[in-house]
Amino acid sequence: MRAADVRLNCTRIMGALSIPRIAFINLLRRPTRSVALAAIVAVSSIFLFSGTFLDTTLADSLADLSGRLGADALIVPQGYENSTQSILLRGDPGMFYMSAEILSLIATDVPGIARITPQFFLSTFDADCCDAKVQVIGFDPATDFLVTPWAIKKEQVATVTNGEIVVGARITAEPGETLLFYAHRYRVKAKLHPTGLGLDTSILMPMSGVYDIIRRTPNLLPALASNPGGYLSAIAIKAAAGYSPYNITTEILKRYRTSYAIQAVETARLVSDISNHLKRISLLSHFAAVVFWLLAALVLAFAFTLTLNERKRELSLLRILGAPRRWVLRLVTTEGMVISVFGALAGIGFAVLVLTLFSPLICATIVLPNLTLPLRAVLSNVPVTLIPAIASGTLAGAWAARRITRFDVYDTFRVGE
Amino acid sequence: MSCCLPILTATGLVKRFRRGTANGAVFLAVNQVSLTLSVGEFVTLVGRSGSGKTTLINLLSGLLTPDAGTVTLDGHLLHSLPEAEQSRLRNSVLSYVPQGQSLLTNLTVLDNVRLPLHLCQPSRRDTTTPARELLDRFGIAHLGHSYPANLSGGEMRRVALARALITRPRVLILDEPTSDLDIENTYQIATLFTSLIPTTAVLAVTHDLELTSYATRQLTIANGLLQNESPTRH
Numbered sequence: 301m302r303a304a305d306v307r308l309n310c311t312r313i314m315g316a317l318s319i320p321r322i323a324f325i326n327l328l329r330r331p332t333r334s335v336a337l338a339a340i341v342a343v344s345s346i347f348l349f350s351g352t353f354l355d356t357t358l359a360d361s362l363a364d365l366s367g368r369l370g371a372d373a374l375i376v377p378q379g380y381e382n383s384t385q386s387i388l389l390r391g392d393p394g395m396f397y398m399s400a401e402i403l404s405l406i407a408t409d410v411p412g413i414a415r416i417t418p419q420f421f422l423s424t425f426d427a428d429c430c431d432a433k434v435q436v437i438g439f440d441p442a443t444d445f446l447v448t449p450w451a452i453k454k455e456q457v458a459t460v461t462n463g464e465i466v467v468g469a470r471i472t473a474e475p476g477e478t479l480l481f482y483a484h485r486y487r488v489k490a491k492l493h494p495t496g497l498g499l500d501t502s503i504l505m506p507m508s509g510v511y512d513i514i515r516r517t518p519n520l521l522p523a524l525a526s527n528p529g530g531y532l533s534a535i536a537i538k539a540a541a542g543y544s545p546y547n548i549t550t551e552i553l554k555r556y557r558t559s560y561a562i563q564a565v566e567t568a569r570l571v572s573d574i575s576n577h578l579k580r581i582s583l584l585s586h587f588a589a590v591v592f593w594l595l596a597a598l599v600l601a602f603a604f605t606l607t608l609n610e611r612k613r614e615l616s617l618l619r620i621l622g623a624p625r626r627w628v629l630r631l632v633t634t635e636g637m638v639i640s641v642f643g644a645l646a647g648i649g650f651a652v653l654v655l656t657l658f659s660p661l662i663c664a665t666i667v668l669p670n671l672t673l674p675l676r677a678v679l680s681n682v683p684v685t686l687i688p689a690i691a692s693g694t695l696a697g698a699w700a701a702r703r704i705t706r707f708d709v710y711d712t713f714r715v716g717e
Numbered sequence: 718m719s720c721c722l723p724i725l726t727a728t729g730l731v732k733r734f735r736r737g738t739a740n741g742a743v744f745l746a747v748n749q750v751s752l753t754l755s756v757g758e759f760v761t762l763v764g765r766s767g768s769g770k771t772t773l774i775n776l777l778s779g780l781l782t783p784d785a786g787t788v789t790l791d792g793h794l795l796h797s798l799p800e801a802e803q804s805r806l807r808n809s810v811l812s813y814v815p816q817g818q819s820l821l822t823n824l825t826v827l828d829n830v831r832l833p834l835h836l837c838q839p840s841r842r843d844t845t846t847p848a849r850e851l852l853d854r855f856g857i858a859h860l861g862h863s864y865p866a867n868l869s870g871g872e873m874r875r876v877a878l879a880r881a882l883i884t885r886p887r888v889l890i891l892d893e894p895t896s897d898l899d900i901e902n903t904y905q906i907a908t909l910f911t912s913l914i915p916t917t918a919v920l921a922v923t924h925d926l927e928l929t930s931y932a933t934r935q936l937t938i939a940n941g942l943l944q945n946e947s948p949t950r951h
Contacts, residue, residue, distance in 0.1 A: 316842075317828055317835040329823040617819055620780060621880070622808020622836045624801040710781040713815065 319627070323634040337603055338643035341693050344596030345647025349685040350655065351589035355582045356681060368495055370446040371536035372545035374565040375406065375552060381565050384534060389574075391468070391498030393423030393433040397524065397531040402560045406535065410551050412543030417443040420510045421533040422520075434471070434481070435502045438510030438532075446536055447492070447504055456490035462512065464489040466504040479503070482513045482520075507532070597692040604636060604700035615704060616713035629701045636697020637690060644689035648682060724918050725754040725811075725888050730776050730786035732769075732941075746772040748941035750786070756887055759910050759919040761929045764938035770922045771816065773938060774890050777920070778813040779803045791887065808837040812881035816892040816922075819877050820865040826852065827861040830880045837884060844883075851879040856905075870897035878906065882913075889913065891921040895928050907931040 327334040369388060376384045377398040386392035400418065407416050420438030439447050441458050447466065451457040456475070457466055465486040467473050478485045486505065494500055507529075514521050514528035524531050539545045549564035556562055608615065615628050623631075704712065732747040746769045754760060754777075764770045775781040777788055779795045788795040791810045795803060807813065812833075820829050830851060831844035852858045855875040865873055874897045881889060889910075895903040907928050910919045914933070921928065929935055937944040 316840075316844075317824075317832050322824075325828075326823050614821060614823075617815075617821060619804065620778075620807070620813055620815060620819075621833045622804050622884075624804040626801065627804075627836070708781050710775040713780070 319631050319634050320638075323631055323638055326631075327635055327638060333607055334639060337600070337607070337639045337693075338646065340596055340599050340603060341640050341643025341689055342647035342650065344592050344692065345644040345685050345689045346651045346654075347592040348589045348688060349648045349651040349681060351585035352684045353651070353655065353677065353681045354585055356677060368497055369567045369570075370449065370538070371567055372539045373537045373549045373567065375402065375535040375537065375549075375562050376533070376565060378557075378561045378563045381563055384565055385570060386498075387421055387435055387437075388498050391435050391501035393435045394421055395423055395521070395533075396421065397521070397533050398562060399560060400530050400532045402556060402562060403532065403535055405556065406537075406552055409555065410548060412540050412548050412551075413537055414540035415443065415445050415538040417445060417536050418507065418532040419446070419534045419536065420507055420531070422510055422513065435498065436481075436510065436513075437499075437502050437504045438507040439504055440507055445538060447499065450492040450495050450499060451490050452493060453490055460489045460504075460506055462506055462508045463487065464505070465509070466490045466492065468492050468500040468502045468504075469494040470500040471503060482517055484513070484516070593688055593692065597696060600636075600693055600696035601699050604632075604696045605703060608632065608700045608704045612704060612712045615701075616709050619705070619709045620713065625705045628705050629698060632701035632704075633694055633698040637694040639697075640690040640693025641686075643693065644686050647689070648685055652678060723753045723755050724791055725777060725920075726789040727752050727777055728787050728789075730773070730788070731784045732772050732776060732781065733784050734772075745941045747776060747783070750938075750941070750943045752936065752943060754888065754918045754920055756916065756918050757914050758934055759914055759932050760921070760934045760936060761932040762920060762922045762936045762938060763924065763929060768938045769941040770938055771892055772941075774813070774892060774920065774922055778811060778890050779807055780813065805837065808833055809884055810886060811888040811890065812884060812886040814877050814881045814889075814891040814894060816896070818865070818870075818873055820868075820873055820880075822865050825862050825864055826857070826868070826876050829865070829876060830883055833880060833884050847883060848879075851882055852876075855879050871899070871902055874898060875902070878909070885916070887917055889917050889919045891919070893923060893925075894921050895923065895925045900927065903927050 374384060374388075377396050380394075380396045383392075383394040383396060387394050397420070403416070403418050407413065417440050418438075422436040422438065423433050437447075441448070441460055444457070448454055448457045451466065460466055463486060465479065465488055467479075467488055467490075469492055471491075473479050473488045473491075475488050475491055477488050479488065480486075481503075486503075486509075492499055511528040514524050518525045521528070537545070537548060539548055545566050545568065549566055553562070553564055615632070618628055618631070619625065728751050730747050730750040731745065733743050734746050735741045735743050748769075750769075750773055762770050762774065772781065776783050776786075779788070779790070782796055787797075790806055793802075793806060795806065798806070820826075821832070824832065827845065827848055831848040834841055834844040834847070849858060849861060852861055855878065857872055857875050857879075860868065860872060860876070865876070868876065874894065878891075878894065881891070895906055898906060903925060904927075908931075910921070911931055913919060921932075923929060
């Protein structure tokens with residue numbers, strides 16, 4: 301069969317010159333114009349998707365943040381409340397300490413405490429798992445209630461010993477492997493589920509392991525090197541049923557704030573602060589998304605009008621051939637819709653890529669917990685972006701087409717010559 | 718036999734244009750023109766540039782709205798019809814070929830020719846066969862999958878004529894149909910128009926004396942006014 305015959309058969313099979321087919325042909329035959337228009341939709345989609353996605357995802361992640369943190373209150377050295385927040389929420393490396401005496405005093409003297417456990421925060425200079433500093437957290441497996449619930453195998457955390465470590469979900473090491481830091485090789489005993497908290501990028505070991513590091517590395521914390529066991533970084537408290545965390549922390553501060561230079565952080569208040577912060581960011585992102593959407597709709601309408609002005613002769617020819625005005629409107633509107641769909645999908649894809657690659661940076665910039673991109677959240681936000689993006693492109697095309705086709709065909713045809 | 722039945726009648730057509738700005742002078746492009754076109758006629762419309770030839774045929778085709786007067790096409794008062802109905806008549810009863818390049822540049826020659834059939838008969842399946850037959854009749858079947866940008870002026874003109882005939886119109890109105898053609902092609906087109914006479918009324922605006930010589934009737938327009946008819950060979 302000759303090539304010409306094949307082409308002829310294809311034409312027969314493809315059949316009618318329908319509006320969608322002509323719209324596609326017009327777009328494909330003018331790739332630069334089509335891509336330029338789609339790019340405008342894509343830019344607006346990036347802002348729309350990023351704004352709504354950050355809003356819903358962070359709202360979801362904040363909803364159970366208090367529960368995921370595990371503690372009702374934290375006792376930390378005065379002046380380190382923000383550092384504690386950074387370590388707990390994002391795993392930003394930090395080191396601070398206070399006297400360990402306070403742990404037993406609070407445990408025995410303050411009523412209403414169901415569970416209490418210490419932690420020691422240490423940051424590495426380097427580790428062969430990671431490109432940057434890593435937060436090492438010392439914990440007490442016997443009393444812990446913050447780390448163990450996240451373990452893939454809980455019994456492995458409960459039995460972790462000196463020389464063994466537990467790694468967060470985003471640390472690239474698996475149980476059985478070893479990691480080198482502070483000139484010592486540690487065996488990975490257990491791994492945690494993703495938490496969306498600082499634990500994801502942390503390495504955890506028993507308090508005794510942390511104390512060994514401090515002893516072996518005198519330059520790390522010289523003041524503690526002789527007796528590291530006398531210090532800790534934070535005390536996590538779980539209130540007993542019927543007791544409010546506020547009353548407990550008030551009692552602790554009344555008794556020990558001055559003598560031990562401590563401060564209390566209520567996790568509910570921490571979440572509340574973050575929520576307020578998020579509301580401001582959310583408002584800003586919504587505002588930016590709406591402004592960009594409106595701007596994009598205006599730019600699209602303008603761009604469509606410009607391109608249709610160039611196509612006056614072409615559109616008039618269609619009407620000379622007998623295409624009703626409504627047919628021409630549908631053709632241009634279909635072109636606008638196709639451009640919008642491709643532009644919006646490209647914009648969403650780009651936004652997902654950027655959010656995936658730069659989510660830690662974004663979180664650090666807006667001081668919020670680690671951002672995860674669950675497929676459910678991505679999919680649920682796609683229609684929120686697609687619908688207005690497609691609507692703006694389609695309406696812009698329809699609006700421009702109405703303007704162009706409202707005159708006598710002859711007038712438009714001559715102008716287009 | 719449909720010969721000699723009036724298919725297109727214009728009565729007292731007037732079209733005014735304003736030169737330049739909104740306050741510019743008004744001039745009469747078409748002034749009280751009345752004419753009748755019957756199936757079986759090949760009529761040429763001649764006149765100097767700016768005499769109102771193109772304006773008149775656009776009024777007759779429903780592409781321009783007259784300030785006064787009526788056009789009756791196939792028994793319908795053309796400008797009183799809704800826009801969609803005007804378009805349907807323009808597609809199925811009347812074909813108009815404008816001056817100059819009038820092909821859709823994004824479509825192939827074959828798609829250009831078969832497009833009018835899809836506009837008036839969206840459910841029609843095989844439009845390729847009649848389109849190829851017409852292209853063959855005009856000696857350009859080999860150009861079916863070419864794009865207009867790759868055609869010469871004469872080839873484009875022949876494609877436009879093939880497209881105008883695909884719906885088998887009863888009125889064919891053309892603006893300078895032979896302006897891009899050499900003597901041989903002009904002869905072919907004139908012969909074609911003559912062959913259409915039994916079923917079609919042809920009205921052609923032209924400066925081409927060769928084409929005019931084939932007409933059954935010649936109209937002259939000057940300053941928007943239709944002059945007395947001139948005798949022709951036929």
